[in-house]
Amino acid sequence: MQENTYLMQGMDNEFRPMTITMVISMVCHVLLAAILIYAPISRQQPDFAMPSVIHVSMVTLAETEPEIEAVPEPVIPDDLESLAVSAPEDFPEDEPVKPEPVPEPEPVKDTPDPDVIPEPVKPEPVKPEPVKPEPEKPEPVKPRPEKTEPVAKKIVDNKKVVPRKKRPRFKKPAKIIADTKLVKPRGPSREEIIKNAIANIRKDVKAASGNNDGLAGPGLAGKEASALLNVYQVNLAVRVERNWAFSTQMAGDDKDLEGIIGFSVMPSGQLKNIWFEKKSGNSYMDESIRKAVVKSNPFQAHPRGLFKPHVEVYLRYTPKGLNK
Amino acid sequence: MKKNTIIITGTAIFFFLFCFPFFAMSAGKNVITINPFLRKMPIAVPHFKSVPDNAELSENCAAILSDTLEFTGYFKILKQAAFPDSPHITGKIDSVADFGQWTAIGADYLITGGIKTNGKLFEMELRLFDTVKQTMLIGKRYKGWTVDREKTIRRFCSEVIHHLTGSWGFFDSRIAFVSNGTGNKEIYTCDFNGKSIKKFTTHKSITLTPSWSSDAKWLAYTSYAKGNPDIYIKKLRDKYGSVFSRNGTNATPAWVPGKFMLAASLSFSGDQDIYLLTGKGKLGKRLTRKWGIDTSPAFSPDGTKMAFVSSRAGSPQIYIYDMRSGKVERLTFDGRYNTQPDWSPKGNEIVYSALNRSRIDICVIGVNGRNMRKLTRNSGKNESPSWAPDGSMIVFSSNREGPNRIYIMTAFGTDQRRLLVLPGQQSSPAWSPRLVQKISD
Known part of the structure; x- marks a missing residue:
């Protein structure tokens, strides 16, 4: 009895910390349960369903898809006419790219002497206004109730709002592969590149859903919506790649250079913002990729069925594909 | 104390459980890898x-x-x-x-x-x-x-x-080379693009290995004009200069950067070693002493080091001589015949010609002996590489089209093309530093 009393006494002394521990434990369990409930919704996000990196190197694509006819290696055309893109429209207001007024070079008044080098008059240095893209922080994906609805239903709802005629034509991935012949060719092997990229994405989606059904989200519509976004992103990436001119000599033959640039595209296809997630360390290379993104503007409009205020694309740019 | 520990532990668990999903979300970006479409x-x-x-x-x-x-x-x-x-x-x-x-x-x-x-x-x-x-x-x-x-x-x-x-290019530079179009090997010069070719020597003999001074006002070369291979040091403008003549071979002159001084391979002592010479043709310090043939000196841009070819290990290989300490280190180990080094104007690489499996190709290697890369492949014998003054291009000779001609390429081996067409064969090109010249000269 004395022992019991002693034990009880000891428990009285430890009662308060134990209570705190139990309360914290309960809170944690409740939070964990809440997260587990909401977690499937967040997993519907295409980012989780897809692999983190999709390689769309024009060379590797030809090798990765044996079921598709062999894709010839991309050939740099002799003239850049094939690279021609539609004339870019003005930037949106939040992208201040304005040419500064340029000072006129001062004329040299001295009479030229055959033995003296006519000294060129240096114009006042023109300071190109640096484009400072406001890095848009990636919004944390919040579980939204409408995400749980099948995408097919959303398409039906939006048809009421947006007339079909004005919607940009963008078919579902399964049909796109079949219809690539109808798309006006923009250059050599572009169709093959996109076709392979789409096939890769479909393969990845299939693999992801097959390996873990819980990650792919409920229903086929979720997968297709995710694939639709990814196909669109790859389409944008291919367009930037086709506009990316990069001199090996300028970069000093450092093949290990690598950076990540992000940009967002509005539903109309207009470039909204550019930012660097990670700079390569080589200013020329960073500038060349930024130019490629700007030259690619305007992009293709958002595909039908994609309801986002803007689409963000992240490109890992590297000169490794050179001199292959 | 125990109470604090419990609170801290609880907070950490709470923070982890609450924030982990957000970390996972931010890490889930879909990043697409792209490569350049155009290399220019x-x-x-x-x-x-x-x-x-x-x-x-x-x-x-x-x-x-x-x-x-x-x-x-x-x-x-x-x-x-x-x-x-x-x-x-x-x-x-x-x-x-x-x-x-x-x-x-x-x-x-x-x-x-x-x-x-x-x-x-x-x-x-x-x-x-x-x-x-x-x-x-x-x-x-x-x-x-x-x-x-x-x-x-x-x-x-x-x-x-x-x-x-960031560099001024090479548009005001010239290239010296050897041509036998007249029946004799003479030295000619031309613009960087192969135009405005001028004959520089008229020895009516064998003339070899031209080398530009760092102010591009002097040209040194080897000639058999008097029967023996002697070193001629001449000013470009009036061809005034001096001759260094000793018994044996006097060959492969190379100017010391920023000085009126050059190094050359001389054999008057019985062993062919590299010596310093003054611009007026007087013998200076002996640089190499090892038994074997030491030849083809080429200086680093700051003049503190000199690459040269030596047969001291049995076969011709490229070594680097430290002008301050006198230490010599072997640079090339691949292949059994590596010669004709030229130090890049940027100072970080050396270009040379390498014999490997009966092919002679132009190779580039870092001065630390790493990052060796072959610039020419399966295209005849490629020899005598020389850097452009900005280090962006290399001129060399090749017999890929039959006779020896002068070719150029970028420092990465791309855009290989013939520079000029002349009667006879051309060899030993040497790219000058930038000429500080007047518009009308």
């Missing part, structure tokens, strides 16, 4: 505006500008047919109405030019625009004699290269 900078050079109107002149000026820039390997010159509007038609060269039209055809840069001729004088305006940033990067106005028109355009090209790369 696309640039548009429309015909010049000429006053008075002269279509041939305006086309000719644009062609000179295009050819000069394209020669560097940096640029892809866009075709005139694709241009939206030509400044020589619109008359506007000082501004661009719609940059979007130029980016639409793929141009990253645009150069507009105007030339006004008045008798033997001309006035030229040239501007470089960044079509993506929609700004003018360079604007220059030149005046001069019409005969200097091409040099003036080259000068603007130097400005363009300097603006984009």
